[in-house]
Amino acid sequence: MSIKKLAAHLGLSKSTVSRALNGYTDVNEQTREKVLKAAQDIGYKANPTAKRLASGKSRNIGIILPAHSRMFVSSAFSKVLAAAAEFLAKHDYQLIVTTIFDWQDEQQVYFDFITSGLVDGVFIVRTRHLDPRISMLKKHQFPYVCFGFDTDFKNDCFVDVDNAQAFYDLTQRQIKHGHSRIAFLDAPNELTVSQARKQGYLQAMHEAHISIDPHWLLNGELNEHDAMKMTQKIMLLIHRPTCILCADDTMALGAIAACETLGYQVGIDIAVAGYGDYEHSRYTNPSITTVQYDIDAVGEGMSKLMLNKVEGKQFEVKNWHEATIVIRQSDDYFITNET
Amino acid sequence: MSIKKLAAHLGLSKSTVSRALNGYTDVNEQTREKVLKAAQDIGYKANPTAKRLASGKSRNIGIILPAHSRMFVSSAFSKVLAAAAEFLAKHDYQLIVTTIFDWQDEQQVYFDFITSGLVDGVFIVRTRHLDPRISMLKKHQFPYVCFGFDTDFKNDCFVDVDNAQAFYDLTQRQIKHGHSRIAFLDAPNELTVSQARKQGYLQAMHEAHISIDPHWLLNGELNEHDAMKMTQKIMLLIHRPTCILCADDTMALGAIAACETLGYQVGIDIAVAGYGDYEHSRYTNPSITTVQYDIDAVGEGMSKLMLNKVEGKQFEVKNWHEATIVIRQSDDYFITNET
DNA sequence: TTGTAAGCGTTATCAC
């Protein structure tokens, strides 16, 4: 009864009040001022649910995170999300995070989400090759923006870090420092980032004419535990690596722990590097050589693309963000050894 | 037009269809089955926005997280949240996470949130003493549940870990191992958890008749950087501590890094302990002695209390959760030294 | 057991 009450209070009709409040031009300026003032005084606030039902717009952007994956807790990713949310907030949009569990059907959850009217668009993370979520979104013509490129993407729907380049650089760095037995603990194969990272690694190895022992190329979840298991495996090989590249810094932490358990001194007996420049990486012992990128720019980019879609804005956005290596102690020895 | 369409399709009225769909008893079972089947076939899905407007209920529970604090990324806390969300999901409620930024007015953001109709209740975290958010929630009689106790709380509105006990135990442990110069890096004073933790620490010290150097009691944000700064400060004192207790494991990580930078060997020259059993704590070198609690139980407890409030459920919930010490290497020496 | 009709608080399309 709220706008009605306000209208009654002012001796105006609901429609006039609505128009005044929503900045339409066909309203007498004095009327508008009166309405605005009264709304202020009376503490009137439009009911978003009603607005949503009437207008079909929610001014919410959603994201669905797997509750039990580390995505929900990865500090780097949370920062991306915070940056995205901040940009949205400045344009009077809200980011809504919701969760999905292992026991739920992904397609169903996404479908329910986009048909709920709760959000005007969704962010997709952990992009997979030929991602079924994206097929569905496309089919229903629902606005989406991905963090993570796939081969058939247009520039208006994704931002990504140049993972291939990052791991090309990282691998090349290790090769330069004398390594040839370089292992790579990659993320799950289904993720597009995994493909990109592996490709960068392979290319650098190939260009240096170093053959790769397939035992050194493993996939696992982005967490310490999986990395530990994988590291134990490869470090017990007779022909074991002298360097381990990890798909992110949590894996690096696990790899380092595994190496130390086995009696290796990381940074001296073996080099380890990660990706993402997670918060812990500069504080651990040894601190972790990693790859960083402009987190805020990525987050903002996602939101800009989203607003381009849902509001017809024309923000320019950079799809690809370069990554740069941050040198720390976990592969320190090989630097010092150099010259 | 959807329920209308479905009704027309079935030759029934909207109300009957609605009742059938929503499990009311005054519906012929055969009719209900027909409706359910038709809904399935036709792919009918009720529009949540319309439902919300009509019923005044959203089946959403909200939480507002400070986007730039570590709360958003603390792995332990995210797990609590995931557990809470999972329990809610099983009762057909959704958890909605949204963000607040430094430049926003907290009262306003909370007010907008609870009056938006988006959520039926809110979770409050980082509870502060005499928290203004809670005053407002109370005033508007909006359902809330806190993670973190304050002195005037009733049992129906909070769950908490027994922080006082945890830090009493932790401090006592260090005293038993011969420490008397025990520093405590606490979280910001305004948080109720900080008070509780400090109280436990003080009590243990007091009971052991150990006087406390006020320089050893510092407050800072729950992150590595603040902890590092504080640690540097206290370790440069002439009368410096032999043990540092930290309000959480990120602080412990920072404290350890600072000690090592200053040339101390953590676990041998100095003991460090944290709180929360964060993911990294078992993988760092040295691994971190910490305090753990039943994360899932806490999360579930929050959701149970919430459903008691918004749905009139009668779940029994345990308000206080005990914490237990997890012994690792960061204060290892003093254990071995014992017997 | 089912149908009718009045909301829920807005926006939007008309006339005026």
Place this chain on the structure above:
DNA sequence: GTGATAACGCTTACAA
């Protein structure tokens, strides 16, 4: 410029 009035898609008395 302003005001009726009909949507939006559903719930819920109340009547039948």
